[in-house]
Amino acid sequence: MTIILLLGGLSMGNNPIEFGSISNILNVVNSIVFIGLILIGVYAVLMNFRTVLLPQRIGRIRSFGRQLNLDGLNCDSGCIGISKFSDGKMSIPVQVELDDNSIITADVSPCCICIDRLMVGDLVGVTRVGNRIILQRASRIHKLICGKNDRNN
C-alpha cells in the first residue's frame, strides 16, 4: 500500500492525493505496471546471468525433441529439424546428457538455437526456473573447467 501511495504521489506531482479521480487511479496503475515490467525485466536478466554463469548442472546436448533421438546426432547445424518438436510452443525441448550420464529434457529459446548456434554435442548449462528446466550455452569458463572440446560426443 505504501508503494501504491508513493507511486500515486509521484505520478501526480505536487497535487494532493485525490483517489476519487479516475485519471489519478489510472496513473497509479500505469506507474505500477511500468515499474513492475522493469522489475520483471531485471529479474529475467538476472535469471539469464544465473543460467549462463551459475547453472545448476552442466551437460551436453544429445538430441532435439521430447524423446532421445540418436538420429539427431547426425545434424551439424543449429535450427535443424526443430519443426518436429515445437508443437505450438515458442521454446524447443532438448535432451541433455548430464555429467552423471543421466538424460533430462530442458527447454531452450529459439533465439539461443539460432543466434548461439546450438548443436548436438554442445556443452550447455541447465537451471531449474520454476517448473521449467532452462538451457543456455555454457560460458567459456565452464568450457575451460570441463577441459573438453565443444561438440565432442
Added chain:
Amino acid sequence: MTEIINIIMLNPLGSMGLLFFFGVIIASLRGWIPQDVLPVQSALMLTTLLLAILAVLFGKPINIKDITSNIFLHPITALIGGFLVAGALEAAGAFRAAIDILERTSRTPLGLPGTVAILVNMPTIFAMPCGRILAAALIPAAILFGHILAQRRKSSILASVVVFGFIVNAAASCGPSPLGGIGMVGEGMAGSLKIPGIGLGSFSNAQSIAIMLITGVTMLSISFVYRILPDESLVKAEGEAEEKVEKMEKIHISAYLSLFVFFITIAAVFILQPPIPIQTILVILVIVIMVMGDVTIQDLIGGVILHPIMAMISGFIIAGALLSIGSFDVLISLLEFLAETPLGYVGVAVLMANIPTILPMPCGRIIGMALMPGIFLLGITMANSGTFSQEVIPILLVSFIINAAASCGPSPLGGIGGIGEGNLGTEIGVSGKPQQVGIMIGTGIAALIIGVLGPI
C-alpha cells in the same frame, strides 16, 4: 575527396566512432570477429567502452547521462509486456489453437492455397514482439502445409516457397507489433515533432501491407529465380510426423478463447486508441489470459526472450555513445555531401533505409536502435533542405524500420532464415538473397504508402 577529408578532420572523434561502429558490424558479418567468441552485441558494448576511452583522450568525455538518456524505457517495457503476452498465449495453447484453426480452414472453400496465404501472413496478423516466437510455434504448420501443397501440385519447390514466405513474414513482424515492436520507437520520434496523424500504431498498417508484399516477392523469387529445392525426404518425413502428431492432440476451449481475446484486444487498441499506455493494456490482457487458460507466473517468465531485449539495449547504448561524440553529425555531413552527387537526397535516403538489410544483424533491433537517431536527423535535414516536406521524416523512418525489422531473416549470424533452412535441409544461408530482394521491394512500398496515403 577533399570535402570528405575536411568532414572527417572537423570531428575526428565522431568519425572514428562511425568507423568503429560500421567496422564492428562488417567484421562480425564477414566472420572476422567469431560470433561464438564475441557476439555482435558484446562487440558493440566493447566499442562503446573504447569510444568512451577515446572521448576522454580527446578531452571530450562522454557524460554517462548521454548514454542512459538514450535508453528509452517505454519500448523496453512494452517489449517485456509483449513477451509476457506471448508466454501466456503459449501456455494457454493459443498457438496450437491457431494451427488447428488453419487446418479447419483448409477444409473450407478457401482450400489449401487460401489457408497457406493466411498461414504465411500469420506472424504479421499476430504481430508478436519477436518474430522467432511464431517462427518456432508455427513452423510445424508451415512444414505440414508446404509438404501437402508440394505433394498435391507435384512440385517440391512449393515446400520451400511456403516455409521461406512464412519465415520472412515472421522476421519482419516485429516491426508493426504493438507489443513493443521496433516501429513504436519511430512513432515516438516522429510524434515528438507533432506531425499530424503520427502516434501509436500510425506506422503499423503501412508496415503490415509492406510485409505482405515482402512475403509475396520472396516466395515468387524463390519459385522463379533462386529455385531453392528442399531435401524431399526430410520434408516428407517431417510432414508425415506432423500429420500424426496433430491428429493426436486435443485443444482445450480456453486456448481458442485466449486467441480470440488477444485478437479482439489488439484490434481494439488500434481502432479505439484508448488513452492508456500499451503496457497497462498488455498486463490486463496477460491477467485475463492467465485466468482463462490456467497459466502460472512461471509460464509468463518463461516467455521472456532476452536476446531481443539485450539487442535493443545494446543498440540504444551504442546510439547514445555515437550521439554523444558527434558521430551522427559526421554521418549527416557525409550524407549531405553524398546528396550533392548524382545520388541526390532520394538516393541517400534509399541507401540509408536499406542499410539494415545490406548489413543484416541477427536481431533487427541492434542496427535499428543504433542508427535510428541518424535516420531521424537525416529526415530533419531533408525536410529543412526546402526540397521536401515534413512528411519525409515518417517516410524515411517507416522504410528504415521495416527494413531493420525484416533484416534478421536473411542474417548469416543466426537469422530466422536458418530455421527454414535447417528444416528443409537446404544449404545454410541459401534463403538470404530472396529474402533481401523481398525486403528491399517492401521497404519502397512502405515508403510509398506513408508518402501517398499518409499514416493509415
